Amino acid sequence: MAVTLDATGTPDLGAFxxxxxxxxxxxxxxxxGARCAGCIAKIERAVGDLPGVxxxxxxxxxxxxxxxxxxxxxxxxxxxxxxxxxxxGATPYDPGAARVQHDREGRRLILALAVAGFGAMNAMMxxxxxxxxxxxxxxxxxxxxxxxxxxxxxxxxxxxxxxMPFFESAWRSLKARKANMDVPISIxxxxxxxxxxxxxxxxGRDAYFDAAVSLLFLLxxxxxxxHVLRARARSAAGDLLALQAPTATLIDxxxxxRIVPLGDVRPGDRLRVRPGDRIPVDAVLExxxxxxxxxxxTGESAPETVEAGRTCRxxxxxxxxxxxxxxxxxxxxxxxxxxxxxxxxxxxxxxxxVRLADRAASLYVPIVHATALATFLGGWALGLxxxxxxxxxxxxxxxxxxxxxxxxxPAVQIVASGRLFRLGVLVKxxxxxxxxxxVDHVVFDKTGVLTEGRPALTxxxxxxxxxxxxxxxxxxxxxxxxxxxxxxxxPVAAQVTEHAGLGVEGLIDGRRARLGRADFVGQAAAGxxxxxxxxxxxxxxxxxxxxxxxVRADAADTVAALRRRGLRMxxxxxxLPGAVEPVARAVGIDRWRAAQTPQDKAAAIDRLAxxxxxxxxxxxxxxxAAALSRAHAAIAPGSALEASQNAADLVLSGETLxxxxxxxxxxxxxxxxxxxxxxxxxLYNLVAAPAAMLGFVNPFVxxxxxxxxxxxxxxxxxxVSRRR
Amino acid sequence: MTILLFLAPASVxxxxxxxxxxxxSLRSGQYEDMAGGAERILIDDDDAPPQ
Numbered sequence: 001m002a003v004t005l006d007a008t009g010t011p012d013l014g015a016f017x018x019x020x021x022x023x024x025x026x027x028x029x030x031x032x033g034a035r036c037a038g039c040i041a042k043i044e045r046a047v048g049d050l051p052g053v054x055x056x057x058x059x060x061x062x063x064x065x066x067x068x069x070x071x072x073x074x075x076x077x078x079x080x081x082x083x084x085x086x087x088x089g090a091t092p093y094d095p096g097a098a099r100v101q102h103d104r105e106g107r108r109l110i111l112a113l114a115v116a117g118f119g120a121m122n123a124m125m126x127x128x129x130x131x132x133x134x135x136x137x138x139x140x141x142x143x144x145x146x147x148x149x150x151x152x153x154x155x156x157x158x159x160x161x162x163x164m165p166f167f168e169s170a171w172r173s174l175k176a177r178k179a180n181m182d183v184p185i186s187i188x189x190x191x192x193x194x195x196x197x198x199x200x201x202x203x204g205r206d207a208y209f210d211a212a213v214s215l216l217f218l219l220x221x222x223x224x225x226x227h228v229l230r231a232r233a234r235s236a237a238g239d240l241l242a243l244q245a246p247t248a249t250l251i252d253x254x255x256x257x258r259i260v261p262l263g264d265v266r267p268g269d270r271l272r273v274r275p276g277d278r279i280p281v282d283a284v285l286e287x288x289x290x291x292x293x294x295x296x297x298t299g300e301s302a303p304e305t306v307e308a309g310r311t312c313r314x315x316x317x318x319x320x321x322x323x324x325x326x327x328x329x330x331x332x333x334x335x336x337x338x339x340x341x342x343x344x345x346x347x348x349x350x351x352x353x354v355r356l357a358d359r360a361a362s363l364y365v366p367i368v369h370a371t372a373l374a375t376f377l378g379g380w381a382l383g384l385x386x387x388x389x390x391x392x393x394x395x396x397x398x399x400x401x402x403x404x405x406x407x408x409x410p411a412v413q414i415v416a417s418g419r420l421f422r423l424g425v426l427v428k429x430x431x432x433x434x435x436x437x438x439v440d441h442v443v444f445d446k447t448g449v450l451t452e453g454r455p456a457l458t459x460x461x462x463x464x465x466x467x468x469x470x471x472x473x474x475x476x477x478x479x480x481x482x483x484x485x486x487x488x489x490x491p492v493a494a495q496v497t498e499h500a501g502l503g504v505e506g507l508i509d510g511r512r513a514r515l516g517r518a519d520f521v522g523q524a525a526a527g528x529x530x531x532x533x534x535x536x537x538x539x540x541x542x543x544x545x546x547x548x549x550x551v552r553a554d555a556a557d558t559v560a561a562l563r564r565r566g567l568r569m570x571x572x573x574x575x576l577p578g579a580v581e582p583v584a585r586a587v588g589i590d591r592w593r594a595a596q597t598p599q600d601k602a603a604a605i606d607r608l609a610x611x612x613x614x615x616x617x618x619x620x621x622x623x624x625a626a627a628l629s630r631a632h633a634a635i636a637p638g639s640a641l642e643a644s645q646n647a648a649d650l651v652l653s654g655e656t657l658x659x660x661x662x663x664x665x666x667x668x669x670x671x672x673x674x675x676x677x678x679x680x681x682x683l684y685n686l687v688a689a690p691a692a693m694l695g696f697v698n699p700f701v702x703x704x705x706x707x708x709x710x711x712x713x714x715x716x717x718x719x720v721s722r723r724r
Numbered sequence: 725m726t727i728l729l730f731l732a733p734a735s736v737x738x739x740x741x742x743x744x745x746x747x748x749s750l751r752s753g754q755y756e757d758m759a760g761g762a763e764r765i766l767i768d769d770d771d772a773p774p775q
Contacts, residue, residue: 037766060760110750118743122736143725150732154739 013076013259016092020068024054027076028093029065031083034058039088046082050074065090092247092259106231109224112162116217119158123210124703126151130207131700141203148200148207155209156193162216163189165223181361181406184368185219188401195394206391211398211702218710222407225414230429248280249273251324269327275320275477279312283325293317293454293478295447295549295621300575315622319455319478321498355431356671357409360678368685372396375693388695396692399702400685407710408677411717416670424654425635425663432649435633436664437671438614442562443605443631445619446573446583447549449657453620453639455479456550457486464543467508468535471496471515475504479533479547480515503533512538549579554658555587561661563588568613572596572604574623601627618660620644635660677713684709 017025034043040058047056047067052074058065067079076092083090126147133139163186170182189212196207250258251270265271265281273279279292290306294316303319306312312325372393379389413430420427427433444450455478457465469487472480474496493506493513503516514521514536521536536542562569570591573580577594584592596604601619605627608615617624617631620640628634628647636648637657645651652659688705691697697705749755 037763040760040763041767058760059757060763061757107750111747114743114746114750118739122739125735126732143728146728154736 013080013092014071016259016261017071017076023070024068025071027067027069027079029067029079029083030091030093031058031063031065032089032091034060034063034088042086043083043088046086047079050078050082053079064093106224106227109165109220109227112165113217113220113224115158116162116213116220119155119162119213120210120217123151123155123158123213126154127207127210127699127703131698131703134205134698134700144205145200145203148196148209151207151209152197152200155213156197159189159193159209159212159216162213162220166216166219180358184361184365184397185215185401185406187369188397189216191394192398195390199391202387204387204391206395206699208394208398208699208702211699211706214703215398215401215706218706219406222410226410226430229410229414229417229427263330265327265330267327267329271325271327273318273323273325275318275322277318279314279316279318279325281314281327282329283312283314283327285310285312286324286326288323289320290323291319293319295453295575300447300579302576302579317478321477321502355409356434356674356678357406368397368400368689371400371689371693379693392693392695392697395695395697395702396689399688399692399697399705401706408681408713408717409674411714412670412673412677415717416666419666420650420659420663423659423662424652424656425659426651426653428649428651432633433667433670434674435614435649436616436667439616439633439664440567441608441613442567442569442616442618442660443608443627444569444571444589445617445621445624446571446575446580448620448639449552449618449637450555450571450583450587451549451551453549453637455482455547457482458546458548458550464535464545466490467537468513468515468533468545470508471504471506471513471535474506475515477504480504482547483515483533483545508537518542551583551586552657554656558657558661559587559589561658562664565661565664567616567664572601572627574598574601574621596623598623598626602630605630616664635663673717673719677716680712680716681709 013027017027019025031043034040040060043058043065044056047053047065050069052072053067053069055068056065065083067076069076069079080090080092129139129147130144130151133144166182166185166189169180170186173180173183192208192212196209196212199205199207247259248262248265249272250260250265251272252258257272262280270286271280271283285306285308287308289308290312291303292306292312293303294300294313304316311328314329375396376389376393379392380386384392410430413427413433416433417427417430447453465483465487469484470491470493472483472487473490473492475481475484475498477498491508493504493508496504496506498504499516499520502520503514505512505514505516507513515533518532518534521534521542523534523536523542532547533545534542535545559569568591569589571580571584571589571593573592573594574596575594580592580594584590593600593604601624605615605617609630609632614632617628617634618636619625619628619634620637622644624636625644625647628636628644633650634648635650635652636644638645638651638653640648640651650663684705688697691701
């Protein structure tokens with residue numbers, strides 16, 4: 001929710017300030033619309049010049065504006081108004097949420113990467129003379145041993161530090177009696193270091209210190225890319241939610257308004273909800289009647305009329321005028337949170353999914369380790385000495401170490417998610433992309449997915465629309481705004497007064513006119529259950545304007561595109577059959593079910609899964625959250641509630657549905673590239689393993705082969721579908 | 725070949741210097757806003773009086 005300031009009073013943003021050591025406070029704002037150098041200069045100059053602000057710095061990558069100010073000298077709301085005067089939207093970040101953004105794991109990985117890079121370069125520098133010695137150049141045994149020692153002294157500590165993320169993960173996995181990719185990596189690295197030291201001490205020929213560190217360097221690149229993918233999606237998803245409704249407008253004892261983070265709302269607080277905003281927590285309507293849009297909660301598109309004293313559920317959108325409610329529950333106890341717990345239960349089924357790379361590792365690990373053991377025992381039995389047999393086994397482990405596997409999949413996925421990001425699709429994790437590539441059945445929710453999820457004008461002749469539009473343009477009510485959208489630009493009525501919960505009144509061409517509920521314009525309320533507005537000029541009979549939820553413009557095209565890709569589709573909606581059927585016909589889906597409860601939806605997904613289908617669920621409502629978390633893959637639009645966004649793998653940040661088809665294309669293309677990379681790795685190992693067994697591999701060959709195969713795999717990853 | 729006794733440690737020290745420089749740049753937040761830096765250079769602040 002962007003903070004909007006109007007005549008109803010100035011909200012207090014005090015709750016969003018974070019006190020700093022020097023007595024000042026800092027405020028984090030999410031600024032929307034900043035794109036270029038001009039924006040940076042304008043914003044920083046305007047905010048920085050406010051009295052009491054000591055520093056303002058805009059991060060263009062994240063859209064985050066950090067402001068240091070003296071809260072005794074300036075009201076933080078002034079910062080927000082200054083930004084709004086410039087034409088940028090500004091939303092305060094919850095200070096708790098802002099701190100979470102500190103990315104400790106990423107910092108650790110990049111430090112390990114830096115150390116591995118240093119180690120790889122320097123250990124290799126000492127290895128080059130040794131390699132030169134392999135080709136008959138003059139190199140005395142004393143110098144060679146010195147070089148090997150230097151390589152070990154630099155390389156081994158770096159390998160141990162840079163390898164820690166892998167060792168820890170391998171240990172965790174072994175304790176759980178499983179073998180992930182990190183087990184062969186750790187065994188390979190540790191064994192290599194031990195053998196290399198023993199060779200150095202015994203004044204042997206082969207030391208693989210540089211190979212061990214460069215192996216870790218390449219693998220860490222893969223690991224870091226995977227981390228960046230998740231971190232980027234997390235912070236982008238956080239921004240979407242910050243824009244949504246982390247705040248509530250509280251009315252204190254003096255009647256002043258204060259904007260507080262959602263978590264600070266206590267039962268009994270009086271809250272003000274503006275037209276078009278969400279009810280922040282479960283609450284009771286204080287006075288008058290309200291019109292609530294429950295579509296995100298139940299899927300029903302017809303709004304519900306709520307009388308004073310009745311409960312308004314958290315997440316419902318206020319379609320009436322300004323209303324005042326009294327909070328009944330804290331945010332975490334509200335109806336929304338109950339569904340979030342349902343989601344957690346469902347998410348466990350998805351955590352059983354085994355990622356591609358781990359599936360490959362479970363095949364690869366036993367084979368490679370058995371071959372290495374066979375090389376050692378076989379070589380020894382066939383008359384090689386113990387040391388030579390051991391060296392060949394280790395050379396096999398090093399040269400077949402799953403560089404390609406470790407780098408292949410993350411490299412592909414980061415390229416794919418970058419493409420998707422530009423299309424307005426946030427990918428939460430690499431595993432999500434892999435699952436999306438496998439789907440063969442798509443289940444849509446209706447309200448807010450196939451339809452706009454907000455009322456649009458459907459009935460009313462154009463002349464009437466044109467006559468009523470001047471009043472509608474003056475109102476912030478969602479229905480009036482839908483009318484204004486339909487009418488386009490034009491004159492605005494004069495002397496407009498908004499009657500809360502009733503309608504607007506004003507002068508059009510000097511004549512008094514009213515737009516609002518039936519009884520407001522002097523018509524007996526019919527209670528037809530339809531969403532409607534009535535319009536009347538002074539002394540004329542009232543006329544009716546009908547609204548309903550319109551089908552998204554690109555819904556039919558998206559459905560057709562998905563059908564061309566061989567996917568089966570159906571609609572599961574919580575709405576009434578009469579509302580679902582026309583939408584199903586309009587978009588061209590013949591299998592649909594209406595009046596589904598959240599449990600029905602989840603059960604339907606389970607049935608499909610039991611029938612061997614891999615289901616993609618596209619839904620936004622709270623009633624979809626359980627189904628989203630049960631489906632093989634899940635997509636939620638950015639307008640969806642937090643619980644649904646959490647349950648989904650991918651979040652659409654734009655207003656259109658067409659990225660769904662593009663996302664499936666890119667996910668499938670990424671899967672193809674990843675499998676190609678595995679195929680390449682297998683081919684490479686088929687050549688490299690026998691060479692190592694026969695003793696053709698020396699440290700120089702190992703270094704060449706490893707970096708060569710990683711390069712091929714990375715270049716292949718860049719080929720992920722470029723189609724829009 | 726005794727020059728190696730000087731050159732080998734010197735190269736390691738140089739390498740460590742590079743790692744230290746990288747860690748410093750990371751800690752001082754130079755990678756926090758990759759897009760902003762490229763745009764900031766275009767800000768024309770010639771009209772501001774020299775400090």
